[in-house]
Amino acid sequence: MANYQEHAFTHSGLLADIPVTLLAKPADLTAMISRFGNLGDAIDACEYWYGPYPYDRVGYVLTTDGALEIPTNVAYPQFMTTQTTGNNRGLYTHELGHHWWGDKVTPYVHNDMWLKEGPAEYSGHLIEEWIGGQAGLLQAVKDNHFRVLREAHLDDGGFQPLSPMPDEHIYGTHTYYKGASVMHNLRGYLGDELFRQGMRGVQIALAEQTMTPQQFRDSLESATGVDLDAFFDAWVFAPGYSVFVVRERTVNAVNDSFEVVLNIDQKLRGTTVYHEAVPLEVSFLNAEGEEFLADIVASGANALHTVMVPFEPALVVLNRHNRLNQARTANERTLIPGVSFGSTQPFVDMIMYQTNLVDTTLVRIEHIWSGAGVDPATPDVIDVSDTHYWDIGGLWPEGTILRGRFTYAGATADNLDNALVDGDETGMLMVHRETPLDPWAPYPDQTVLAGDLANGNGIVNLDVMRKGQYAFAKSSVNVGMAEVRTDLATVDLFPVPAMDHVNVQLDGGLNGTVRFDVLNAAGQLQMRTFRSANAEGRYRLDVADLAPGAYLLHTAIGEGTAVVARPFTVTR
Template sequence: MRAITFQLFLFLLTSNLLTFGQEANPYKCSHSTHLFEKTGSTDNLRSDTIDILNYDITLDFANVGSQEIAGICHIKFRSLQNNVSTLSLDLLQLTIDSITQGGQILTYHYNDTLIVANLASALNIGDVDSVTVFYHGQPQGDPSGWGGFYFQGNYSYNLGVGFEADPHNYGRVWHPCFDNFVERATYDITLLTPSNLRGYANGLITSEIDHGSYYERSWSLNQSIPTYLACVAVGQYTHVEQNYLSPITSNSTPMYLIAEPADTTGFKSSFVNLEGAMNGFEQQYGPYLWDKVGFHLVPFTSGAMEHATSIAYPKVAANGSLSNETLMAHELSHHWWGNLVTCRTDGDMWINEGFASYSEKIFLEHVYSYDRYLTDVKANHKDVLLNAHVRDGGYFAISGVPHSITYGDHSYNKGADIAHNLRTYMGDSAFFNGLQSFLADHAFEDVDAYDFRDHLNANSPIDVTDFFEDWVFNAGFPGFVIDSSLLIQNGNNYDVAIYVHQKLRGTNHYYANVPMEITFVSDGWEDTTFSFVCDGEFTTAQFTVPFLPVMSYLNGNDRLSMAVTAENQVVNGTNTQDLSYAMFRYIPSNAPDSSFVRIEHYWVAPDGFQEPENEFAYYISEERFWKVDGIWADGFHATGRVYFTGKPGVSTELDPVLASKPGFHEDSLVLLYRENASSLWHPVENISIQTLGSATDGRAYISFDTLKKGEYTFGWRKSPVSTGKIQNKKINVFPNPVKNWLSIEMEQPFSNHTSLAVYNSSGQLMLTTKYWANQIDVSQLSSGVYFLKIIDHGLETNSITFLKE
């Protein structure tokens, strides 16, 4: 399933912010996120007692104008324990007329949620029996607006899950059932409709009769499914039947495009790549094991639902264009991920939805190209870094997500990100072979992340234990940066030692055994790429390069989605370069020849200040930095621009920590630069700050006149002095050196908001006061150099050095 929003936008927005801010995506999930506890395993317990074998349902839509249904549900089941005397069934707010077993009327209790029927006689292990429930009423929709039963014009249909429902399974709104993730059964469904309407359901048509005043059509699904994948749809429907001939099995599978007659032409045009999607998924995941492929159009504009063999699909997405074909691919792929193999609990919804979202990229790769695949992977990854923790309310592991975000960004979008990374860890052959064997061995079963991990370990040459521990069972992302390198000539070759630092975003867990690529480039743009493994916070690796390398970079092919978004460019003119993925702008003013430019945007904290003076004078970003590198032609010159986004109340901003500092003012922003990790940060001179709104709303950009190779990040001047230098001339301390009491003289008056702080030479806070004082007792300090700081209204305005004897 995928939730989407179709809407038109009218807006006026600074084009620069549009380039570097949140990217509009009208097909993103938009979910209600109320707080619930994670559910699933408790709801599954009934399936240890009873195994439902088949639901045989007749639904009468004679009162469709009153939004009512009348049903007869014949439930066949097997006892898994001895002395089973009751049968519990979920049914939501419908009226029960009677319950029978073998023609005998049963007593029961019903509280509008759960039926407990007293069986005619106790059952023992292996006994097979059935009950029949007669019922009617108005089936419910989910309070969120997503899921349940809908009556819209001539359409009546269900969506099998409810975003706010607990549990999310929503078969219970239209038939009595075991409404959980693990109970699977076959379905036989007969739909009685007014003569102008036709009913569609799971599986294949087994009979249809025109009774004149009403129409009867029966369907049968031979594959077992959980209740949330069962469906009915009634409308002024017809269907276009196509056939898919599998190159793998040579089987012919009917494909139904179900719509009102006026919509079939656009439907077919939007689905011209349906056969290509089938072919791509069979090639990568294994044979299609269902009776038919089916999509039925519904007037629902907020998403689609992967009911087995009859997917509920929004009419607005089948308008004749191909703009929504990844939605088609997503829903189809559920017939491997989410229908064939299903998650055991809602906490592992990434197995269903993450792989369906990743299948959109597999579809683009198969039908178009690997470049299209990678473009979609990168767009999704940037959105995850920018928005997943915001929309879902925090950084989460994709396995074990809370119930409130079952259908959130972590399950869908980060799940797709992690699937891309698993492909890189394993390599294409082991990855796709592993997926095929997993799907084959667990077909029509429920699974969890541990089943997935253990299967891949047992059935592939790659040990994925560390991968699952790092990427599946832990939150956040790692970011890897080359701190330094050592180059030694070795004959015609060069031995290079690389020192890599792993930094973290949204986690304190360092990732182990991460397969990494490093690319070396010569002055003549010759390049070579090596694979190695990053393990823990610091990694050292050795390489022998057949030329003199003048630059190196990691993950140049974007084979890993991590906390770095980088772009390579060849520049041979003076056009403005807006790098949306790297979130950086530069404008060449002189480009006499082609230059190779690489910009890396790190979504992690930069190294801090090494010298106390700068630490006392500036705050440094805790959230991101850039690295600029390349092979530039002689005379290449460019100006640069970076955008500061820390607007209060806007959750997707990238710089909220700096913007939240007491007394923040954009006029005090600085752009900090250092040549490499062994250099010191210092403010870039000749910058221009352009506010975008007020001077305190956290929206601005900084332009600078010379782009240099090295690292850049934002800083904020703690002192209001425009030069950025500490006003030591206004403070005096004595005696200096001092043994016991240090006296302080200041030229300016003080208020109740003024206090003192003493730091040692390593920047560690040693003493502090909550008030202004003319003296401070330093007798307990060890001998050495210290810094006294004056803090006024939360801002560090002055600093001076003293020596403790």
Template sequence: LVGVYYHGQPFHEDWGGFHFSGNYAFNLGVGFVSIPHNLGKTWFPCVDNFTDRSSYDVFITVENGKTGVGGGLLVETTDNGNGTTTWHWKISHPIPTYLESAAVGDYVLYEDVYEGMEKDIPINIYTRPSESAKVAGSFVHLHEIMHFFEEHFGPYPFERIGYVSTAIGAMEHATNIAYPHFAINGNTSYESLYTHELSHMWFGDEVTCSTAEDMWLNEGWATFCELYYRTGLYSEELFRTMMRDMHNDVLKKAHIIDGGFWPLNGIPQDVTYGKTAYDKGGTVANTLRAYLGDSLFFDAMTAYLDQFAYQSVSSYDMRDFLTSYTGIDMGGFFDNWVFTPGSPHFGIDSVLVTEGDASFMVDLFLKQKRFGYDFLGDDNIVEIAFVKDNFDFVTDTVHFSGATGHSVKFIDFEPRAVLLDPLETTNDATIDNYRFFDQPQDYAFPEVIFKIMIDELSDTALIQVTNNFAAPDTLKTPVEGLRISPNRFWKIDGILPEEFHAQGRFYYDAVTVWDNELIIDENDSLVILYRDHPRNDWHYVPQTRIGNWNMGYVYVEDLQLGEYTPAVYDKTIVGVPENTDAKKVKFYPNPAKKKTNH
């Protein structure tokens, strides 16, 4: 047994460390600026990393009338007879140094009990007196969220559910989450924040990343959880919308904010707590759910948490465990989504339907590209949907490796369309959503920077719009002075009735991230090029541009199914294109029987 006596002024940076704030004092166990990030050392001697673990007894001596709050369970309080009281807290499960905690102040205790999967678990929420009446309203769904997490990831792994109100936060100290004052406001506007921190009790506290470079194992999974719990409390549609919004933000901004495209298991320590680890990590966790399917995914993750309980792990540990548990070689998935920068991009190249005696044979041809890095992954699994006459979806999966894939499916109906991942289960380098239309209207599709304006419609239309974060296929016949986008294009897919007419409004923007690699200066005249099928070349269609040379909208006069890409003509070489080659193209139906007429 070694005793270490120490004293001094605790350190803190702007966020992490040990803070004194008025009548309150508290620690936050990591620093965003400090490298290494672990800040257990700011208030006690320790081997301060993500792998050294210990149980803790913490004795907090305070003036009488104040409360000392630590991790674990309160063992006793002792009146020292000199105007001070010592609070003794004990956490029995071994945790890394950064997850131990202490907070001191004029706290009021809110108590409750959660009937857990294995045992009753005390709930302790320590707040300032002015916040005590607001706790019930802010944490009104805590029991439901706990039940949701236990149902999906196994029993709660600690002895107490705890939050303590602090001037800044939030921070997932084991059983004693530092939670910011402003978030205890009497309503559920910050529900996702305390849900994120609560999910860390499984992802981060029970099982911890072994290095900062693997922080997605903590923060990416907690980000996934803070979105996914909405499927239980609210709706699948709300979850899908929020995941789409976050995924769109990742594709647009993560590489800019974090200074590059990084593999999830190799993020530089100056961006440990950046958008890649949190938000992209969350989208990859969601993609893993689609890859394995819900039942196997949640079984496997529960087993992973049990296998590595109170240990630290790497992404390689997760890969190898999931391979062993599921019987599926997870090497391809982890190579494509975790160990390699950027994001894979999947697309349907073409579909061929052949009618047989008892079924329809559907030949599916797929393509893989990549956003942000030169790599093509193997063992891909993507979801496709066959659309029936009544517009019901029948889903299946396609497995392929490399740049192209071919799969044959036999179904008992003739599909009116075949859509790629319409339920947005895989967060590849696309943003897409679909909608049914039964009357003329204007509609802006969320996050795909496209608006449709339907003025003629004889029957129901199904339209899926995809904004692809990948280079469109190149011109088959190059034109001097004409350049197409290096990194994005739209695909309009679905089912159009016999009588249909609509305009499509496409957004361009060289001021921010969308088209700044395409539109260089005012000599670049932006146009939208179209093709009805990948076998055909891109060509100009009638359109009107509204805006200036670097930002605005292009209105395509006769919107059809197919692909659309931004392109620029260098006016110093070829001038502005005329409409003389414009033609109205109708590609219907999709998919085609044997051949396509246009």
């Protein structure tokens, strides 16, 4: 028999005193105790949401391999004593959650493993809320769902329904992590009080029994009085994700209030099933940032919703407080002049920099994991990403100037931009539209760093970001046009050789967009920059990402039917 040492104490739970034991080899016990500092909070959180702890003791024992939710004596992996307190908190709370979901109530068949793994994993989110409030919960929920959107379909052979899960994927990313995302959505559909009432009700009604998803649904309905057929049809029995977005809004003053009519689209990812009877929270913000919340119920591909708002809204946001996990990830932050901020924006796959902040600025960036559609578009846009796009907005004082950096990835079939790139990056750029009713058009202030046109990967820098929607696209604009002329305009470059930038001086008074293509000695496109024409005719091009060497700058003026070519070199 192994030499194990015990650390025992009594936790004063929400309902009764609960004995607790931690068992480990003497050399590991101190580290184990230090990692389990929030175990009491985990017990309290689970009892609050699920009901009384169902066994006579909470116990964990360090083992050499794996974790298993054995009632009163959870097998806990020894290597976790070398991991962070936060990682341990998530795992031991997950295993504790299994005492309700998996031990007291258990799935009828293994293909419904999510019935125990989803609630157990969500227990790891609930402990973060218990100790860190709403901010702690949202961080856990958003971290988890970001992983699900990125990885679940890749890990598990495609977009899978939670029930029934194919045998080969029952212990996969969908079961655990999408299962947790769906539990958060169940809470969002029901609201906190009914979610708690429902989860506790299931524990009473199905105690010491197996259950099917249908029995879980029916028991929740009995406990809450809420029809959950639409929820289970969309989130459990169908694959993929849904997201609702505002297509258009109209505002009319009515006495002292404002009637806001929202035209809302539903977009899909990995499914053909439109979600029905979805409770959506809508945030209306005025120019000062005051928020008014309203609840609507959304269904189908498109619908109109009318809301009376006490002020004229400057910004409308769906699901701002993340009540639901959808095919959207978002990051919202308040920028303050003179206060630095991290340039990498979490959850939205982009980098943002400030050029000029004149006052406190609310910036909201949404990454929509579904295509926005190619129509309408200007004639030079031949294809638009059908997998994702961005919606960037907020409350920006006049004079705000922000820059953005986006990376497209299309090297392999697993990448979001693979179908758009299709083995050739020629014509890749960023398109923009102010609203979904406007046509997609090449963004006028961008630089495309394609590098090798066949490797599938590149960077797009937006030198001056505007509010609106952005998507990767392909344009019909050609590279290295046959007609190279010198009589169209004066083109001067300086300094040459260049180090990190080169200035281009053109004739003033040009209209529209000027395009600058940088080709290497082999004639391959290395960088493409679009600029809105200005009266001075001077443009600064950032060449810091170009390797030292000889290049040719093609400047397309007006409609771009001809170009002016000038050589230059980069040295460092």
